[in-house]
Amino acid sequence: MALEKIISITGPAVYVPGNDIDTDRIIPARFMKCIVFDGLGEFLFYDVRKNADGTDRPHPLNEARFKRATILLSGANFGCGSSREHAPQAIQKYGFKAVIAENFAEIFLGNCTTLGLPCATASREDIAKIAAVVAQEPTAEVVIDVVKQEVRFAGQTVKAEVRASARDALIHGRWDPIGELLDGLPAVQTTAAKLPYLAA
Amino acid sequence: MRKSLFEKVWDAHAVRTLANGQTQLLVGTHLIHEVTSPQAFGMLRDLGLKVAMPHRTFATVDHIVPTDQFAEPYRDPLAQAMMEELRKNCASTGITFFDRASGKQGIVHIVGPEQGITQPGTTIACGDSHTSTHGAFGAIAFGIGTTQIRDVLATQTMALGKLKVRRIEVSGKLLPGVYAKDVILHIIRTLGVNGGTGFAYEYAGEVFDRFTMEERMTVCNMSIEGGARAGYVNPDETTFAYLQGRPYSPKAAQWDAAVANWKSFASDPGCHYDDVVKIAAADIAPTVTWGINPGQAIAINESIPDAAKTNVVDEKASIEEALAYMKLTPGAPIKGTKIDVAFLGSCTNGRLSDFQEVARFLKGRKVAAGVKAIAVPGSQIVALQCIAQGIDRVFSDAGFEWREAGCSMCLAMNPDKLIGDQLCASSSNRNFKGRQGSPTGRTILMSPLMVAAAAVNGSIADAREVFAVN
Numbered sequence: 001m002a003l004e005k006i007i008s009i010t011g012p013a014v015y016v017p018g019n020d021i022d023t024d025r026i027i028p029a030r031f032m033k034c035i036v037f038d039g040l041g042e043f044l045f046y047d048v049r050k051n052a053d054g055t056d057r058p059h060p061l062n063e064a065r066f067k068r069a070t071i072l073l074s075g076a077n078f079g080c081g082s083s084r085e086h087a088p089q090a091i092q093k094y095g096f097k098a099v100i101a102e103n104f105a106e107i108f109l110g111n112c113t114t115l116g117l118p119c120a121t122a123s124r125e126d127i128a129k130i131a132a133v134v135a136q137e138p139t140a141e142v143v144i145d146v147v148k149q150e151v152r153f154a155g156q157t158v159k160a161e162v163r164a165s166a167r168d169a170l171i172h173g174r175w176d177p178i179g180e181l182l183d184g185l186p187a188v189q190t191t192a193a194k195l196p197y198l199a200a
Numbered sequence: 201m202r203k204s205l206f207e208k209v210w211d212a213h214a215v216r217t218l219a220n221g222q223t224q225l226l227v228g229t230h231l232i233h234e235v236t237s238p239q240a241f242g243m244l245r246d247l248g249l250k251v252a253m254p255h256r257t258f259a260t261v262d263h264i265v266p267t268d269q270f271a272e273p274y275r276d277p278l279a280q281a282m283m284e285e286l287r288k289n290c291a292s293t294g295i296t297f298f299d300r301a302s303g304k305q306g307i308v309h310i311v312g313p314e315q316g317i318t319q320p321g322t323t324i325a326c327g328d329s330h331t332s333t334h335g336a337f338g339a340i341a342f343g344i345g346t347t348q349i350r351d352v353l354a355t356q357t358m359a360l361g362k363l364k365v366r367r368i369e370v371s372g373k374l375l376p377g378v379y380a381k382d383v384i385l386h387i388i389r390t391l392g393v394n395g396g397t398g399f400a401y402e403y404a405g406e407v408f409d410r411f412t413m414e415e416r417m418t419v420c421n422m423s424i425e426g427g428a429r430a431g432y433v434n435p436d437e438t439t440f441a442y443l444q445g446r447p448y449s450p451k452a453a454q455w456d457a458a459v460a461n462w463k464s465f466a467s468d469p470g471c472h473y474d475d476v477v478k479i480a481a482a483d484i485a486p487t488v489t490w491g492i493n494p495g496q497a498i499a500i501n502e503s504i505p506d507a508a509k510t511n512v513v514d515e516k517a518s519i520e521e522a523l524a525y526m527k528l529t530p531g532a533p534i535k536g537t538k539i540d541v542a543f544l545g546s547c548t549n550g551r552l553s554d555f556q557e558v559a560r561f562l563k564g565r566k567v568a569a570g571v572k573a574i575a576v577p578g579s580q581i582v583a584l585q586c587i588a589q590g591i592d593r594v595f596s597d598a599g600f601e602w603r604e605a606g607c608s609m610c611l612a613m614n615p616d617k618l619i620g621d622q623l624c625a626s627s628s629n630r631n632f633k634g635r636q637g638s639p640t641g642r643t644i645l646m647s648p649l650m651v652a653a654a655a656v657n658g659s660i661a662d663a664r665e666v667f668a669v670n
C-alpha cells in the first residue's frame with residue numbers, strides 16, 4: 001500500500017499550555033462511545049473548552065484567531081493515560097497535522113505515527129519561542145521539517161526531534177505498517193507452528 | 201546466553217524485522233471488547249481484509265454494559281449499538297464472544313485468566329491499556345490502539361520496538377492491612393508515572409513469590425500507570441495451580457508438557473536487566489492518591505503535599521493544579537477527607553479475593569449515611585462465586601449496592617458516574633480529571649479494604665483502625 005511520504009508539515013500553530021495532558025483530557029471518555037471515528041474532532045479538549053451548559057470557556061482552541069491552526073504545541077508528557085486511539089484521532093479529525101511537545105507518552109506517540117501525525121519534541125525554551133511568535137501573529141507559518149528535525153518560524157530555526165523509528169516511517173511513507181505486516185503472513189505461520197499453544 | 205522472560209517470549213514470537221527496524225511480533229492471543237474494536241473491524245472491511253486467526257481472538261463486553269440492567273435494549277442507544285456491532289463482528293468472523301448470556305462475560309482482563317486463555321510464555325494484545333494485567337501469568341501483554349487492533353485482526357501480528365526490562369524486587373513481608381494495590385501505588389509513587397517509559401517491568405522478590413495470582417494481577421494491571429508498556433511475574437507453581445482445570449487450559453494429557461514449556465520461559469538466574477529497583481515491603485503503607493494521576497499518592501498517615509514546600513517549578517505547578525482540582529487543603533491530613541461515593545470493582549480489584557477480603561471485615565458494619573457505595577464484580581463468574589459464598593449479602597446488608605459485572609464506575613462509558621464534584625473512594629486504577637464521568641468528579645485510589653473503610657467511616661480512613669486489622 002502506497003502511503004504519502006510525510007517530509008514536512010507547514011501551517012499555523014496554536015499553543016495549548018500544560019504538562020501531563022492526558023488522553024482523558026484530550027478526549028473525555030464519554031465521547032468515545034462511537035462506532036466510527038468521524039466527528040470526534042469537535043469534542044477535542046471538550047471539558048476544558050466547554051462549560052457544563054455547552055458554552056465556551058477560555059481556551060486557545062476557542063479563539064477565532066487560532067481556528068486555522070494545523071500544528072498543536074504543548075508541554076511535557078503529552079498524551080499520557082489511555083492507549084485508546086480516540087485521542088490522536090480526535091486531534092487529527094479536528095484538523096491538526098502534527099504535534100510539538102517537550103515529550104510524549106509512549107503509546108500515544110506510536111498511535112499518532114500510525115495515523116501519519118508526526119510528534120516532534122522540542123525544548124521548553126524553544127516551544128516558548130514558537131508560542132510567543134504564534135501569540136503575536138496567529139497566522140505565522142510554522143514548518144516542521146521531519147527530515148532535518150527542525151522547526152522554522154518567523155525567521156528562526158529550532159531543533160525538533162522526531163524519534164528515529166517514527167521519522168523513518170513518516171519520510172518513507174511506511175507510517176502505516178499494514179502492508180508490510182501482510183507481506184509477512186507466510187513467515188507468521190512458520191513462527192506460530194513452533195509454539196505449542198498455537199500449533200495445537 | 202541467559203535471558204529474561206521478556207526476551208524469551210519476545211524471541212519466540214518475533215516473526216521478522218521490518219524495514220523501520222521494528223519487529224513483526226506474533227500475537228498469540230488477541231482479546232477484544234466493544235469500545236475499541238468496531239472501528240478496527242470497519243478498517244478491515246474498508247481494506248477488504250479477513251481476520252487471520254479467529255480461533256486466537258476472544259471477545260467480551262465490559263465498558264458500556266449497565267451494571268443495573270441486564271435486559272436489552274439498554275437505555276443508551278449508543279451502548280446498545282456497540283453491543284450489537286460486536287455481536288455482529290464476532291458472528292461474521294467466527295470469533296468466540298463471551299456475551300452476557302454466556303454467563304462468562306466480564307471485564308476483559310478478568311475473563312482471560314478466568315477462562316485459562318491467559319497462559320505463561322505467550323503474547324497477548326488487547327485494545328485496552330490495562331492489558332498488562334495478563335503479565336501476572338508470565339505472558340507479555342500489550343495494550344494497543346485501534347489501528348494496531350486492525351493489524352492484529354488482519355495478520356495476528358503487530359509492529360513493535362523491543363522494550364528494555366526493569367526488575368522490581370519487593371523483599372520482606374507486607375505489614376497487616378497492606379495489599380497488592382498498595383504495592384503498586386507505592387511503586388508508581390516511587391518511580392513516577394513516566395518512570396517506566398520504554399520498559400517492561402519484571403516484578404519479583406519474596407512478596408511476589410508469596411502473592412496469589414489475583415494479587416499479582418492487581419500489580420501488573422497498573423504497570424501502565426507507571427509508564428511501563430508491560431509488566432510481568434515469572435510463572436511458578438502458584439501460576440500452574442491457578443491454571444489447572446480452567447476451560448482453555450491444556451487438558452490432562454498435555455498438562456505436564458505444557459508446564460515444562462511454561463517453566464522454560466521464566467527468567468534465567470543471573471540474566472541481564474537494564475535496570476534493577478529494590479523496595480522493602482516494610483516501607484509500604486496503605487496508600488491513597490491525593491491528586492490527578494496515580495503517582496500523586498501518599499501513605500494514609502502522611503499529609504497532603506504543599507506546593508509551597510517545593511522549589512521545583514514543575515512539581516509546584518502540578519501540585520497546585522491537582523489540589524485545585526481535588527479541592528484538598530495543602531498540608532492537611534488526607535485522613536478525614538469526606539467522601540460521597542465508594543466504588544469497589546474494576547479490573548484492578550474486582551476479583552473474588554478482593555470481595556472476600558472486604559467481606560471478612562465488613563460483616564456487621566454499615567455504610568455511613570450519605571455515602572453511595574457500589575460493589576461491582578469484575579465478571580459474571582466472580583459474581584456467582586460471591587453469591588455462592590454469601591458475600592453479596594454481606595455487602596448489601598452493609599448498604600452497598602450489589603451490581604452486575606462490568607467496568608462500571610472505573611470510567612464514564614456506562615450509567616455509573618459521579619455527579620458534580622463528588623469525591624469517590626475507588627479501588628480502580630485511574631484518578632485522572634473527569635475519569636469517573638463528571639468533568640469535576642474527584643477520585644482517590646486505594647485498596648478495596650480502604651474503600652470499605654472510607655465507606656463505613658464516611659471519610660478517608662485507615663482500614664487498620666476502622667477494622668482493627670493486625
Ligand code: SF4
Pocket residue numbers: 262263307308309328330546547548606607610611628629
Ligand atoms: S475496569 Fe476500568 S481500567 Fe479496567 S478495562 Fe474496564 S474501564 Fe478499563
